[in-house]
């Protein structure tokens with residue numbers, strides 16, 4: 001196992017200070033390491049996650065070579081030539097587990113933002129103290145955006161939040177964590193080959209969830225009541241002016257509708273399973289209130305906004321992968337983690353095999369199936385190598401026999 005930094009590098013280097021997992025402790029488990037602490041319904045800090053992964057790494061028999069940056073993997077000599085910062089190696093198979101969130105996704109028009117406005121992404125954001133005083137525009141209202149907008153508002157700054165497509169979820173439903181429902185009802189186990197629109201499922205943003213001791217819901221209504229200004233999806237920049245879509249009400253209505261459908265599904269499942277007194281009565285939540293006429297323009301030259309935080313998502317970084325396995329958008333072409341190049345596999349990508357694939361608790365099931373595939377590919381390969389070497393030996397013997405008789 002080659003790791004460019006330390007074990008759990010992303011949790012040590014690429015997370016903001018206040019981050020807590022949005023998955024509850026009982027769910028944030030690794031194979032053989034269930035949560036055994038005093039607070040199963042709490043949420044881990046990034047440091048807790050790093051400690052969990054450290055413990056797992058110490059238990060695994062696989063050697064972990066830290067401080068080893070992979071700079072190239074290319075097909076060569078019946079396998080792959082791997083170049084690293086600590087030397088080269090040859091490998092028959094490669095499992096790409098380099099993460100789904102290595103680089104921030106920032107729209108091209110960011111380059112048209114006037115220079116008086118600072119820009120940063122969550123990979124470099126640490127806490128509000130690291131930002132200049134003054135207004136902040138947070139772009140993106142999924143898990144990262146809503147958390148950072150709330151934290152920045154609490155620091156006393158004026159905050160505007162640009163809202164595009166998002167997934168609204170309450171923190172708890174019928175007395176249980178909403179992720180308990182996702183898990184127990186089987187939604188998280190829905191398989192990639194059973195989804196109607198896999199490409200869309202893979203593009204879905206993370207849910208609006210935050211892990212707090214109070215198990216509080218952090219939705220757009222909460223943010224608005226904190227004094228955060230909601231604006232529509234940021235469409236472009238023209239002459240230093242940010243232009244927002246007028247569809248804020250529609251994207252919120254769509255998220256409300258999808259939430260209703262999900263809760264219906266949970267209720268149906270609870271009825272079938274006869275959960276009865278194990279859960280509270282069904283609930284429904286008020287539709288998201290949106291401003292009557294949200295701002296459509298914001299002059300970035302005016303000084304009103306000093307910082308833009310791009311919470312517009314993340315993407316993997318495959319600049320080191322010298323094999324023709326990426327699509328036009330730079331995404332890995334794979335079927336359930338089986339990449340088009342023989343012996344190359346992937347783990348930890350969105351809906352790789354299941355809806356839960358990118359969550360800590362989701363890797364185990366995927367890994368088992370991907371590794372099974374790899375093992376049977378390797379044994380088929382070994383068997384065909386034995387057959388072809390036997391054939392070669394048999395050919396040599398018959399050639400020798402033929403030359404002896406002549």
Ligand SMILES: Cc1cc2nc3c(=O)[nH]c(=O)nc-3n(C[C@H](O)[C@H](O)[C@H](O)COP(=O)(O)OP(=O)(O)OC[C@H]3O[C@@H](n4cnc5c(N)ncnc54)[C@H](O)[C@@H]3O)c2cc1C
Pocket residue numbers: 002003004005006007008009010011015020021022023028068069070071097098099100101102144314320347348358359360361
């Ligand atoms: C902000 C944020 C919050 C999240 N919150 C949750 C949550 O609450 N609950 C949850 O279950 N999941 C959460 N996730 C998802 C979480 O990242 C995954 O569950 C988990 O970390 C995935 O592990 P991974 O090993 O696949 O990827 P990563 O944790 O990204 O690890 C990939 C590793 O590969 C290394 N690497 C990359 N490129 C190279 C290279 N060229 N050479 C050598 N090494 C390389 C990196 O240094 C890194 O250590 C969150 C993700 C983000 C970004």
